Amino acid sequence: MLSVRDLYVSYGGIRALKGVSLEVNKGEIVTIIGANGAGKSTLLNTISGFLKPQKGEVLFNGLRLGRQPAKIVKAGICHVPEGRLVFANLTVHDNLVLGAYLRRDRKAIAEDLDKVYGLFPRLKERMRQPAGTLSGGEQQMLAMGRALMTNGDLVLMDEPSLGLAPLLVQTVFDIIEEIRGLGKTILLVEQNAFKALHVADRAYVLEQGRIVKEGRACDIANDPAVRDAYLGTKSKGGGGVA
């Protein structure tokens, strides 16, 4: 469904991605794990067209994606950004309707709205409240709901568990599985490698702008080097960083 080929992206003189290639097939949950600054968010932002690659291409359903973010949304890629970014002054309901900005079919929009409210009962309770008054977890749900309202087939999620209470983190991952149940394909970027590998089918490990490992999520989760670096299940002496 999505294939990224030999992508190079720089910020000024600094190379953030150095020849990244990956595949996402329909119906999959694929996760990209890696440390801070490995280039995870850069990769998602390039797929969404917010950043321009120096080299390489992104194919969606076999077609080259245009460079304009608006066209990429229309093609069916929706993005749940890091840090949520909801319209704080608008109500929850208006934020969701905004997700359907490019769509015209009112009936389908209303159906999807019901679906989203079904998935996030909390949002339904608070539909008339300004989005800025929601808790962090609720705003994350709103950002996910808004992405679903674009009716894109591929959902890009950037650190959905960032800054959430442990209990909510589990809820977010449950929701990710439910979203897959709606027939969506998900590309998930996460620092919480343990949870991400648990929910994903396949995984890529990104280190300093390069893919260093790829495979089935359960294999990656059992890989000794990955366990050591990202899962913290075994520490070989030295100072452990929490």
Added chain:
Amino acid sequence: MDMTYIQGILMLAGINLIAVLGLCLLTGFTGLFSFGHAGFMAIGAYIGALMTVPPSTMPGSIGGLGLPFIFGILAGGAAAGIVSWFIGRITLNLKGDYFCIATLGFGEATRLILNNVQTFGGARGWPGVPQYSTVLTVFVVDVIAVLFLANLVKSRHGRNMIAVREEELAAQIAGVDVFRYKMIALIVSAVYAGVAGVLFGHYMTFIQPKMFSMTKSTELTIIVIFGGLGSISGSVLGALVLTALPELLRAFDIWRLVFYGAAVIVIMISRPKGLMGGMELSPAGIRKIRAERRARLALKEEAAREAASGGRS
């Protein structure tokens, strides 16, 4: 005070208002700050003059095409709009402050080019621009400018611009073509500034690059912020008050600009969102303000009731 003096102040306020309305769209509704809109005014003023000044008869005088005023207004606005399109292509991808600095550079570059190119008189200026601007023309242009802007911000396009201001990335994720709406806002604001420049030149009957310096650009942006971001009526009030204020302060002689500055500071402290931040003096706008006040009062009453009942139990 005689009538012509008051009329003159009103004309200047009306001319400023046109440029301010354009900037109101760019800064107040789309969230882009500019410190170079005097450059667009200059382009409007010079192209407008080129259209209306009669052809040169004497050697040494600068001639134009001698066309009616309306062509001057249209050409001045169009020229500023076209230039803004080029400027936008190269600068609108810059983020916040960087865009602001790029506009500053554009404004100063325009002034310096006009200063050094002798075709239009260079730094000596261009005398003999016909006095076509009247209270009536300025008023008519003001009314058209307000009506067009009020409709634009209420339209789908206007709402897209507000979305860009509120949360640019989120707007992009929803599929709003952010670059396009920034471009539209920039072009409309430049056309407004250009038209204001034409009217200004044909009011002063003399144009000089010095009139369109950074001070002018800053003055326009100050008026927009003073009037309140995202409010058309605020821009109207701001243009009237801040154009008239230096005149009212003439009694203070050389101290008047000090008092002007102090007055702006006092008002900004007492009304941090500007005179009319986010509010409109229109029937719908007033209804909205009233509804919000009612909601606030209801909330307060409820809190008071809760506190009272909580105290009893």
